C-alpha cells in the first residue's frame with residue numbers, strides 16, 4: 433500500500449491508530465482475544481442479551497477496519513472463515529501476535545477498507561466493529577461492502593450513535609452532554625478539537641438511503657442499552673447514567689438483496 437493509494441483522511445487515521453496501538457490497543461487486544469463470550473460495545477453487553485449475530489459457522493466474512501482483529505477471532509471460534517482488513521500496520525502486527533499466542537490463524541490484509549483488492553461477491557458476511565464503520569467514509573465503504581458480498585450476504589456494523597454524535601462537546605475526550613452541540617442534518621465528516629483523527633457519522637435517514645441504494649435491506653438497528661451495573665473504560669464517551677437513558681452505540685444489520 434503506497435501513500436498515494438491512501439486518502440488524506442485514511443493516512444491521518446493510520447497515524448492516529450499507530451499511536452493508539454502503542455498506547456493501549458496492543459494490551460487490550462489480548463484481553464479481547466482471550467474472551468470466550470462475544471460482547472458488544474464499550475459497555476461490553478453480552479451477545480446472549482443482544483442477540484445480533486446469526487449462525488456464522490462456515491461463513492466467509494470480511495472485517496473492514498479489523499484493528500487487532502478480536503471480533504474476527506470471535507467469529508473464527510464460532511466456525512467462520514474471517515479475513516481482516518486494516519490500514520494500520522501496527523494494529524495488524526498486534527493481530528498477528530495474537531494469532532500466534534491464541535493459536536488461531538486467518539488472513540490479514542493491509543489496506544484501505546474503502547477500496548479492497550478482493551473479488552466481487554467473494555464473502556457471505558461483512559462486519560465492522562468501530563472500524564470502517566466509524567473511521568472510513570460510508571459513501572465509499574458501504575458500496576465496497578456491497579461489492580464484496582454475495583446476494584443474501586450479511587452486513588453488520590457497530591458505531592457511535594447518531595444521537596451521541598450531536599451531543600458530544602467539540603473538544604475531544606469529553607463525555608456526552610444533554611444539549612445539542614451541532615446540527616444533525618448534514619453531518620458526515622467529523623473532527624474533534626485537539627484530535628487529528630477524522631470520523632464519519634451520518635443521520636439515520638442517510639444510512640437507510642445509502643444502504644438501500646447499495647442493494648441492502650435493513651433488518652435491525654440495535655440501539656445498545658447497558659445493564660444497570662455495567663462498567664466501561666471509555667468514560668470519555670458517555671457515562672453509564674447517560675447511556676442508560678439514550679443510545680450511545682448502535683449496530684446496523686442489513687442483508688444484501690439477491
Ligand SMILES: C[S@@+](CC[C@H](N)C(=O)[O-])C[C@H]1O[C@@H](n2cnc3c(N)ncnc32)[C@H](O)[C@@H]1O
Nearest residue numbers: 449497499500501502518519520544545563567
Ligand atoms: C477502534 S479500532 C477497531 C477495533 C477493532 N474491532 C479491533 O479489534 O481492534 C479502528 C481501526 O480502524 C482502522 N481504520 C481506520 N480507517 C481505516 C480505513 N480507511 N481502512 C481500514 N482500516 C481503517 C484503524 O487502523 C484501526 O485499527
